[in-house]
Amino acid sequence: MDGNGRWAKKRLLPRAMGHKKGVEAVRQLVRALRDTDVEALTLYAFSTENWGRPADEIADLTALMKxxxxSDLDEIADAGVRLNIIGDYSAFDEEAVALIDGALERTAANTAVTLTIALNYGSQAEIVRAARAAAAEGEVTEEAIARHLDTAGLPPLDLLIRTSGEVRLSNFLLWQAAYAELYFTDVLWPDFSPAHFREALDHFAGRERRYGGR
Structure with a gap:
Protein backbone atom coordinates (compact mmCIF):
# COMPACT_ATOMS: atom_id res chain seq x y z
CA MET A 1 0.00 0.00 0.00
CA ASP A 2 2.42 2.62 -1.26
CA GLY A 3 2.00 6.30 -2.03
CA ASN A 4 0.43 7.86 1.07
CA GLY A 5 3.22 10.40 1.49
CA ARG A 6 3.25 11.38 -2.18
CA TRP A 7 -0.54 11.70 -2.17
CA ALA A 8 -0.29 14.19 0.70
CA LYS A 9 2.65 16.06 -0.81
CA LYS A 10 0.82 16.59 -4.10
CA ARG A 11 -1.96 18.27 -2.12
CA LEU A 12 0.37 20.26 0.17
CA LEU A 13 -0.92 18.30 3.14
CA PRO A 14 0.98 16.69 6.05
CA ARG A 15 1.96 13.05 5.59
CA ALA A 16 -0.45 12.11 8.36
CA MET A 17 -3.35 13.10 6.10
CA GLY A 18 -2.05 10.75 3.43
CA HIS A 19 -1.97 7.89 5.91
CA LYS A 20 -5.48 8.76 7.08
CA LYS A 21 -6.76 8.70 3.51
CA GLY A 22 -4.90 5.41 3.02
CA VAL A 23 -6.85 3.88 5.91
CA GLU A 24 -10.09 4.92 4.21
CA ALA A 25 -8.89 3.10 1.07
CA VAL A 26 -8.38 -0.02 3.20
CA ARG A 27 -11.88 0.35 4.60
CA GLN A 28 -13.47 0.59 1.15
CA LEU A 29 -11.43 -2.33 -0.19
CA VAL A 30 -12.38 -4.63 2.68
CA ARG A 31 -16.05 -3.81 2.11
CA ALA A 32 -15.66 -4.54 -1.60
CA LEU A 33 -14.40 -8.06 -0.87
CA ARG A 34 -18.00 -9.13 -0.28
CA ASP A 35 -18.66 -8.81 -4.01
CA THR A 36 -15.67 -10.90 -5.10
CA ASP A 37 -14.53 -14.51 -4.84
CA VAL A 38 -11.32 -13.47 -3.10
CA GLU A 39 -10.53 -15.96 -0.36
CA ALA A 40 -7.72 -14.09 1.34
CA LEU A 41 -6.23 -10.59 1.16
CA THR A 42 -2.90 -9.54 2.66
CA LEU A 43 -2.04 -5.86 3.17
CA TYR A 44 1.50 -4.64 3.84
CA ALA A 45 0.86 -2.05 6.54
CA PHE A 46 4.21 -1.65 8.36
CA SER A 47 7.58 -3.09 7.39
CA THR A 48 10.58 -3.79 9.58
CA GLU A 49 12.29 -0.92 7.74
CA ASN A 50 9.52 1.54 8.65
CA TRP A 51 10.97 1.90 12.15
CA GLY A 52 13.53 4.18 10.50
CA ARG A 53 10.87 6.80 9.82
CA PRO A 54 10.48 9.89 12.06
CA ALA A 55 9.01 9.15 15.49
CA ASP A 56 5.99 11.38 14.93
CA GLU A 57 5.10 9.53 11.72
CA ILE A 58 5.36 6.15 13.49
CA ALA A 59 3.13 7.53 16.24
CA ASP A 60 0.58 8.68 13.64
CA LEU A 61 0.59 5.26 11.96
CA THR A 62 0.16 3.48 15.29
CA ALA A 63 -2.69 5.80 16.28
CA LEU A 64 -4.43 5.16 12.97
CA MET A 65 -4.09 1.40 13.46
CA LYS A 66 -5.68 1.66 16.90
CA SER A 71 -14.01 1.91 14.69
CA ASP A 72 -14.18 -0.98 12.21
CA LEU A 73 -13.90 -4.19 14.19
CA ASP A 74 -17.65 -4.59 14.65
CA GLU A 75 -18.28 -4.26 10.91
CA ILE A 76 -15.40 -6.58 10.03
CA ALA A 77 -16.49 -9.22 12.52
CA ASP A 78 -20.14 -9.05 11.46
CA ALA A 79 -19.09 -9.49 7.81
CA GLY A 80 -17.43 -12.80 8.65
CA VAL A 81 -13.89 -11.57 8.10
CA ARG A 82 -11.12 -13.37 9.96
CA LEU A 83 -8.21 -11.13 10.90
CA ASN A 84 -4.68 -12.50 10.76
CA ILE A 85 -1.26 -10.95 11.38
CA ILE A 86 2.12 -11.73 9.85
CA GLY A 87 5.22 -10.18 11.36
CA ASP A 88 6.06 -9.42 14.99
CA TYR A 89 3.39 -6.99 16.20
CA SER A 90 4.63 -7.31 19.79
CA ALA A 91 7.06 -4.51 18.94
CA PHE A 92 4.21 -1.99 19.12
CA ASP A 93 3.02 -0.43 22.38
CA GLU A 94 0.98 -2.39 24.91
CA GLU A 95 -2.31 -0.76 23.97
CA ALA A 96 -1.88 -1.59 20.29
CA VAL A 97 -0.88 -5.18 21.09
CA ALA A 98 -3.94 -5.62 23.33
CA LEU A 99 -6.25 -4.27 20.62
CA ILE A 100 -4.73 -6.57 18.01
CA ASP A 101 -4.98 -9.58 20.33
CA GLY A 102 -8.63 -8.79 20.97
CA ALA A 103 -9.40 -8.39 17.26
CA LEU A 104 -7.71 -11.69 16.43
CA GLU A 105 -9.61 -13.51 19.15
CA ARG A 106 -12.96 -12.00 18.21
CA THR A 107 -12.71 -12.94 14.53
CA ALA A 108 -10.92 -16.28 14.89
CA ALA A 109 -13.99 -18.35 13.99
CA ASN A 110 -14.99 -16.30 10.93
CA THR A 111 -14.75 -17.98 7.53
CA ALA A 112 -15.98 -15.56 4.84
CA VAL A 113 -12.54 -14.15 3.99
CA THR A 114 -9.16 -13.90 5.71
CA LEU A 115 -7.72 -10.39 6.01
CA THR A 116 -4.03 -10.57 6.85
CA ILE A 117 -2.16 -7.46 7.94
CA ALA A 118 1.64 -7.42 7.71
CA LEU A 119 2.94 -5.54 10.77
CA ASN A 120 6.63 -5.19 11.53
CA TYR A 121 7.11 -7.65 8.70
CA GLY A 122 10.09 -8.30 6.45
CA SER A 123 10.20 -11.25 4.07
CA GLN A 124 13.94 -11.89 4.17
CA ALA A 125 13.87 -12.19 7.97
CA GLU A 126 10.79 -14.42 7.69
CA ILE A 127 12.62 -16.81 5.34
CA VAL A 128 15.65 -16.93 7.65
CA ARG A 129 13.43 -17.77 10.65
CA ALA A 130 11.62 -20.46 8.68
CA ALA A 131 14.88 -22.00 7.42
CA ARG A 132 16.29 -22.11 10.94
CA ALA A 133 13.13 -23.75 12.25
CA ALA A 134 13.22 -26.32 9.46
CA ALA A 135 16.91 -27.01 10.14
CA ALA A 136 16.17 -27.49 13.83
CA GLU A 137 13.74 -30.21 12.83
CA GLY A 138 16.39 -31.77 10.58
CA GLU A 139 14.59 -31.20 7.28
CA VAL A 140 15.59 -28.23 5.12
CA THR A 141 13.26 -28.67 2.15
CA GLU A 142 10.91 -26.31 0.35
CA GLU A 143 7.96 -27.94 2.07
CA ALA A 144 9.56 -27.71 5.51
CA ILE A 145 10.45 -24.04 5.09
CA ALA A 146 6.93 -23.25 3.83
CA ARG A 147 5.45 -24.82 6.97
CA HIS A 148 7.35 -22.33 9.11
CA LEU A 149 6.61 -19.17 7.15
CA ASP A 150 4.35 -16.55 8.72
CA THR A 151 1.83 -17.31 5.98
CA ALA A 152 1.55 -21.03 6.75
CA GLY A 153 -2.13 -21.91 6.65
CA LEU A 154 -3.01 -19.25 4.09
CA PRO A 155 -3.84 -20.09 0.47
CA PRO A 156 -1.01 -19.85 -2.09
CA LEU A 157 -0.36 -16.31 -3.28
CA ASP A 158 -1.96 -15.79 -6.70
CA LEU A 159 -1.76 -12.03 -7.31
CA LEU A 160 0.54 -9.39 -5.87
CA ILE A 161 -0.49 -5.75 -6.43
CA ARG A 162 1.95 -2.86 -6.00
CA THR A 163 0.61 0.69 -6.07
CA SER A 164 2.18 4.12 -6.71
CA GLY A 165 4.32 3.29 -9.74
CA GLU A 166 7.06 1.47 -7.84
CA VAL A 167 8.15 -1.67 -9.70
CA ARG A 168 9.67 -3.80 -6.95
CA LEU A 169 8.51 -6.10 -4.16
CA SER A 170 10.18 -4.21 -1.26
CA ASN A 171 10.82 -7.27 0.91
CA PHE A 172 7.19 -8.42 0.79
CA LEU A 173 6.22 -12.10 0.44
CA LEU A 174 9.36 -12.93 -1.55
CA TRP A 175 9.09 -16.70 -1.07
CA GLN A 176 5.34 -16.71 -1.59
CA ALA A 177 5.57 -14.65 -4.79
CA ALA A 178 7.70 -17.23 -6.63
CA TYR A 179 4.89 -17.99 -9.10
CA ALA A 180 2.43 -15.23 -8.25
CA GLU A 181 1.22 -12.89 -10.96
CA LEU A 182 2.51 -9.35 -10.43
CA TYR A 183 0.42 -6.25 -11.09
CA PHE A 184 1.91 -2.76 -10.93
CA THR A 185 -0.18 0.40 -11.06
CA ASP A 186 0.69 4.10 -10.94
CA VAL A 187 -2.32 4.78 -8.71
CA LEU A 188 -1.28 6.06 -5.28
CA TRP A 189 -2.68 3.94 -2.47
CA PRO A 190 -5.10 6.58 -1.07
CA ASP A 191 -6.71 6.73 -4.52
CA PHE A 192 -6.80 2.94 -4.97
CA SER A 193 -10.53 2.24 -5.13
CA PRO A 194 -12.62 -0.93 -5.33
CA ALA A 195 -12.87 -0.22 -9.07
CA HIS A 196 -9.06 -0.32 -9.35
CA PHE A 197 -9.07 -3.57 -7.39
CA ARG A 198 -11.62 -5.13 -9.74
CA GLU A 199 -9.50 -3.95 -12.68
CA ALA A 200 -6.51 -5.79 -11.21
CA LEU A 201 -8.62 -8.93 -10.70
CA ASP A 202 -9.91 -8.76 -14.29
CA HIS A 203 -6.34 -8.39 -15.55
CA PHE A 204 -5.31 -11.41 -13.47
CA ALA A 205 -8.23 -13.45 -14.79
CA GLY A 206 -7.05 -12.84 -18.35
CA ARG A 207 -3.55 -14.15 -17.80
CA GLU A 208 -2.42 -17.67 -18.68
CA ARG A 209 -0.57 -18.90 -15.63
CA ARG A 210 2.56 -21.00 -16.10
CA TYR A 211 4.60 -22.72 -13.44
CA GLY A 212 7.79 -23.51 -15.32
CA GLY A 213 6.53 -26.73 -16.84
CA ARG A 214 5.93 -25.28 -20.33
Missing amino acids: HFIR
Whole structure:
Protein backbone atom coordinates (compact mmCIF):
# COMPACT_ATOMS: atom_id res chain seq x y z
CA MET A 1 0.00 0.00 0.00
CA ASP A 2 2.42 2.62 -1.26
CA GLY A 3 2.00 6.30 -2.03
CA ASN A 4 0.43 7.86 1.07
CA GLY A 5 3.22 10.40 1.49
CA ARG A 6 3.25 11.38 -2.18
CA TRP A 7 -0.54 11.70 -2.17
CA ALA A 8 -0.29 14.19 0.70
CA LYS A 9 2.65 16.06 -0.81
CA LYS A 10 0.82 16.59 -4.10
CA ARG A 11 -1.96 18.27 -2.12
CA LEU A 12 0.37 20.26 0.17
CA LEU A 13 -0.92 18.30 3.14
CA PRO A 14 0.98 16.69 6.05
CA ARG A 15 1.96 13.05 5.59
CA ALA A 16 -0.45 12.11 8.36
CA MET A 17 -3.35 13.10 6.10
CA GLY A 18 -2.05 10.75 3.43
CA HIS A 19 -1.97 7.89 5.91
CA LYS A 20 -5.48 8.76 7.08
CA LYS A 21 -6.76 8.70 3.51
CA GLY A 22 -4.90 5.41 3.02
CA VAL A 23 -6.85 3.88 5.91
CA GLU A 24 -10.09 4.92 4.21
CA ALA A 25 -8.89 3.10 1.07
CA VAL A 26 -8.38 -0.02 3.20
CA ARG A 27 -11.88 0.35 4.60
CA GLN A 28 -13.47 0.59 1.15
CA LEU A 29 -11.43 -2.33 -0.19
CA VAL A 30 -12.38 -4.63 2.68
CA ARG A 31 -16.05 -3.81 2.11
CA ALA A 32 -15.66 -4.54 -1.60
CA LEU A 33 -14.40 -8.06 -0.87
CA ARG A 34 -18.00 -9.13 -0.28
CA ASP A 35 -18.66 -8.81 -4.01
CA THR A 36 -15.67 -10.90 -5.10
CA ASP A 37 -14.53 -14.51 -4.84
CA VAL A 38 -11.32 -13.47 -3.10
CA GLU A 39 -10.53 -15.96 -0.36
CA ALA A 40 -7.72 -14.09 1.34
CA LEU A 41 -6.23 -10.59 1.16
CA THR A 42 -2.90 -9.54 2.66
CA LEU A 43 -2.04 -5.86 3.17
CA TYR A 44 1.50 -4.64 3.84
CA ALA A 45 0.86 -2.05 6.54
CA PHE A 46 4.21 -1.65 8.36
CA SER A 47 7.58 -3.09 7.39
CA THR A 48 10.58 -3.79 9.58
CA GLU A 49 12.29 -0.92 7.74
CA ASN A 50 9.52 1.54 8.65
CA TRP A 51 10.97 1.90 12.15
CA GLY A 52 13.53 4.18 10.50
CA ARG A 53 10.87 6.80 9.82
CA PRO A 54 10.48 9.89 12.06
CA ALA A 55 9.01 9.15 15.49
CA ASP A 56 5.99 11.38 14.93
CA GLU A 57 5.10 9.53 11.72
CA ILE A 58 5.36 6.15 13.49
CA ALA A 59 3.13 7.53 16.24
CA ASP A 60 0.58 8.68 13.64
CA LEU A 61 0.59 5.26 11.96
CA THR A 62 0.16 3.48 15.29
CA ALA A 63 -2.69 5.80 16.28
CA LEU A 64 -4.43 5.16 12.97
CA MET A 65 -4.09 1.40 13.46
CA LYS A 66 -5.68 1.66 16.90
CA HIS A 67 -8.49 3.86 15.59
CA PHE A 68 -9.18 1.47 12.72
CA ILE A 69 -9.54 -1.47 15.07
CA ARG A 70 -11.83 0.43 17.42
CA SER A 71 -14.01 1.91 14.69
CA ASP A 72 -14.18 -0.98 12.21
CA LEU A 73 -13.90 -4.19 14.19
CA ASP A 74 -17.65 -4.59 14.65
CA GLU A 75 -18.28 -4.26 10.91
CA ILE A 76 -15.40 -6.58 10.03
CA ALA A 77 -16.49 -9.22 12.52
CA ASP A 78 -20.14 -9.05 11.46
CA ALA A 79 -19.09 -9.49 7.81
CA GLY A 80 -17.43 -12.80 8.65
CA VAL A 81 -13.89 -11.57 8.10
CA ARG A 82 -11.12 -13.37 9.96
CA LEU A 83 -8.21 -11.13 10.90
CA ASN A 84 -4.68 -12.50 10.76
CA ILE A 85 -1.26 -10.95 11.38
CA ILE A 86 2.12 -11.73 9.85
CA GLY A 87 5.22 -10.18 11.36
CA ASP A 88 6.06 -9.42 14.99
CA TYR A 89 3.39 -6.99 16.20
CA SER A 90 4.63 -7.31 19.79
CA ALA A 91 7.06 -4.51 18.94
CA PHE A 92 4.21 -1.99 19.12
CA ASP A 93 3.02 -0.43 22.38
CA GLU A 94 0.98 -2.39 24.91
CA GLU A 95 -2.31 -0.76 23.97
CA ALA A 96 -1.88 -1.59 20.29
CA VAL A 97 -0.88 -5.18 21.09
CA ALA A 98 -3.94 -5.62 23.33
CA LEU A 99 -6.25 -4.27 20.62
CA ILE A 100 -4.73 -6.57 18.01
CA ASP A 101 -4.98 -9.58 20.33
CA GLY A 102 -8.63 -8.79 20.97
CA ALA A 103 -9.40 -8.39 17.26
CA LEU A 104 -7.71 -11.69 16.43
CA GLU A 105 -9.61 -13.51 19.15
CA ARG A 106 -12.96 -12.00 18.21
CA THR A 107 -12.71 -12.94 14.53
CA ALA A 108 -10.92 -16.28 14.89
CA ALA A 109 -13.99 -18.35 13.99
CA ASN A 110 -14.99 -16.30 10.93
CA THR A 111 -14.75 -17.98 7.53
CA ALA A 112 -15.98 -15.56 4.84
CA VAL A 113 -12.54 -14.15 3.99
CA THR A 114 -9.16 -13.90 5.71
CA LEU A 115 -7.72 -10.39 6.01
CA THR A 116 -4.03 -10.57 6.85
CA ILE A 117 -2.16 -7.46 7.94
CA ALA A 118 1.64 -7.42 7.71
CA LEU A 119 2.94 -5.54 10.77
CA ASN A 120 6.63 -5.19 11.53
CA TYR A 121 7.11 -7.65 8.70
CA GLY A 122 10.09 -8.30 6.45
CA SER A 123 10.20 -11.25 4.07
CA GLN A 124 13.94 -11.89 4.17
CA ALA A 125 13.87 -12.19 7.97
CA GLU A 126 10.79 -14.42 7.69
CA ILE A 127 12.62 -16.81 5.34
CA VAL A 128 15.65 -16.93 7.65
CA ARG A 129 13.43 -17.77 10.65
CA ALA A 130 11.62 -20.46 8.68
CA ALA A 131 14.88 -22.00 7.42
CA ARG A 132 16.29 -22.11 10.94
CA ALA A 133 13.13 -23.75 12.25
CA ALA A 134 13.22 -26.32 9.46
CA ALA A 135 16.91 -27.01 10.14
CA ALA A 136 16.17 -27.49 13.83
CA GLU A 137 13.74 -30.21 12.83
CA GLY A 138 16.39 -31.77 10.58
CA GLU A 139 14.59 -31.20 7.28
CA VAL A 140 15.59 -28.23 5.12
CA THR A 141 13.26 -28.67 2.15
CA GLU A 142 10.91 -26.31 0.35
CA GLU A 143 7.96 -27.94 2.07
CA ALA A 144 9.56 -27.71 5.51
CA ILE A 145 10.45 -24.04 5.09
CA ALA A 146 6.93 -23.25 3.83
CA ARG A 147 5.45 -24.82 6.97
CA HIS A 148 7.35 -22.33 9.11
CA LEU A 149 6.61 -19.17 7.15
CA ASP A 150 4.35 -16.55 8.72
CA THR A 151 1.83 -17.31 5.98
CA ALA A 152 1.55 -21.03 6.75
CA GLY A 153 -2.13 -21.91 6.65
CA LEU A 154 -3.01 -19.25 4.09
CA PRO A 155 -3.84 -20.09 0.47
CA PRO A 156 -1.01 -19.85 -2.09
CA LEU A 157 -0.36 -16.31 -3.28
CA ASP A 158 -1.96 -15.79 -6.70
CA LEU A 159 -1.76 -12.03 -7.31
CA LEU A 160 0.54 -9.39 -5.87
CA ILE A 161 -0.49 -5.75 -6.43
CA ARG A 162 1.95 -2.86 -6.00
CA THR A 163 0.61 0.69 -6.07
CA SER A 164 2.18 4.12 -6.71
CA GLY A 165 4.32 3.29 -9.74
CA GLU A 166 7.06 1.47 -7.84
CA VAL A 167 8.15 -1.67 -9.70
CA ARG A 168 9.67 -3.80 -6.95
CA LEU A 169 8.51 -6.10 -4.16
CA SER A 170 10.18 -4.21 -1.26
CA ASN A 171 10.82 -7.27 0.91
CA PHE A 172 7.19 -8.42 0.79
CA LEU A 173 6.22 -12.10 0.44
CA LEU A 174 9.36 -12.93 -1.55
CA TRP A 175 9.09 -16.70 -1.07
CA GLN A 176 5.34 -16.71 -1.59
CA ALA A 177 5.57 -14.65 -4.79
CA ALA A 178 7.70 -17.23 -6.63
CA TYR A 179 4.89 -17.99 -9.10
CA ALA A 180 2.43 -15.23 -8.25
CA GLU A 181 1.22 -12.89 -10.96
CA LEU A 182 2.51 -9.35 -10.43
CA TYR A 183 0.42 -6.25 -11.09
CA PHE A 184 1.91 -2.76 -10.93
CA THR A 185 -0.18 0.40 -11.06
CA ASP A 186 0.69 4.10 -10.94
CA VAL A 187 -2.32 4.78 -8.71
CA LEU A 188 -1.28 6.06 -5.28
CA TRP A 189 -2.68 3.94 -2.47
CA PRO A 190 -5.10 6.58 -1.07
CA ASP A 191 -6.71 6.73 -4.52
CA PHE A 192 -6.80 2.94 -4.97
CA SER A 193 -10.53 2.24 -5.13
CA PRO A 194 -12.62 -0.93 -5.33
CA ALA A 195 -12.87 -0.22 -9.07
CA HIS A 196 -9.06 -0.32 -9.35
CA PHE A 197 -9.07 -3.57 -7.39
CA ARG A 198 -11.62 -5.13 -9.74
CA GLU A 199 -9.50 -3.95 -12.68
CA ALA A 200 -6.51 -5.79 -11.21
CA LEU A 201 -8.62 -8.93 -10.70
CA ASP A 202 -9.91 -8.76 -14.29
CA HIS A 203 -6.34 -8.39 -15.55
CA PHE A 204 -5.31 -11.41 -13.47
CA ALA A 205 -8.23 -13.45 -14.79
CA GLY A 206 -7.05 -12.84 -18.35
CA ARG A 207 -3.55 -14.15 -17.80
CA GLU A 208 -2.42 -17.67 -18.68
CA ARG A 209 -0.57 -18.90 -15.63
CA ARG A 210 2.56 -21.00 -16.10
CA TYR A 211 4.60 -22.72 -13.44
CA GLY A 212 7.79 -23.51 -15.32
CA GLY A 213 6.53 -26.73 -16.84
CA ARG A 214 5.93 -25.28 -20.33
